[in-house]
Amino acid sequence: MTMQTNREIKAFCPDFGPVRQALSEHGASYLENTDQVDYYYNLADTPEGNSRRRLKIRIDKEAPQVIYYEEGQESGGRTSSFRVWGLNGHETKEMLDAVLGVRAVVNKQREIWTKDNVVFNLDDVESVGKILEVEIRLDGGFDVEAQLKEYQELFGPYLGDEIDGSNEDLVDGLI
Numbered sequence: 001m002t003m004q005t006n007r008e009i010k011a012f013c014p015d016f017g018p019v020r021q022a023l024s025e026h027g028a029s030y031l032e033n034t035d036q037v038d039y040y041y042n043l044a045d046t047p048e049g050n051s052r053r054r055l056k057i058r059i060d061k062e063a064p065q066v067i068y069y070e071e072g073q074e075s076g077g078r079t080s081s082f083r084v085w086g087l088n089g090h091e092t093k094e095m096l097d098a099v100l101g102v103r104a105v106v107n108k109q110r111e112i113w114t115k116d117n118v119v120f121n122l123d124d125v126e127s128v129g130k131i132l133e134v135e136i137r138l139d140g141g142f143d144v145e146a147q148l149k150e151y152q153e154l155f156g157p158y159l160g161d162e163i164d165g166s167n168e169d170l171v172d173g174l175i
Helices: 018-026 092-098 144-158 167-172
Strands: 004-012 029-041 050-057 065-074 075-084 102-115 119-124 131-137
Touching: 004 167, 018 102, 018 119, 018 131, 029 092, 029 167, 050 092, 092 131, 102 167, 119 167, 131 144
Parallel strands: none
Antiparallel strands: 004 075, 004 131, 029 050, 029 102, 050 065, 065 075, 102 119, 119 131
16 A cells, blocks of 8 residues: 555644534535544654654544554644555554554544545544644645645634644643
């Protein structure tokens, strides 16, 4: 499987009401609500030190998944490259738990919206709070940087502090 790449916006959001209204007016479609648990594993950063590697198992109402990604912070957003694999049985999780150790467990309720090549996640993360995550996929012939700017302007008035890391970092107390 090849790596997929997103440009992302991630920020605290004190109230999802205005964001939902903006999404609806902007032509986004509500997809679903789901409960998710992400188990993050201990991995070293890349040797170059310019990106962060992450490995997690996500469990929700769909089949469990193993997700590996590398992320780097850039001006105006972050870039994440990732791969996703299906997870068969509990043996893989048990092996990763034993070999790498669980660094953090993130419990969240996620409301998912979509438009074109963009996924909007309205997350209520246990012990952290409400977070808006905009994932712009680098495919489909869209001007991703223009989309990034458009969504920063659209949601900017409704957002709190920008988040440079992952939910793992928030739960683990790193940011």
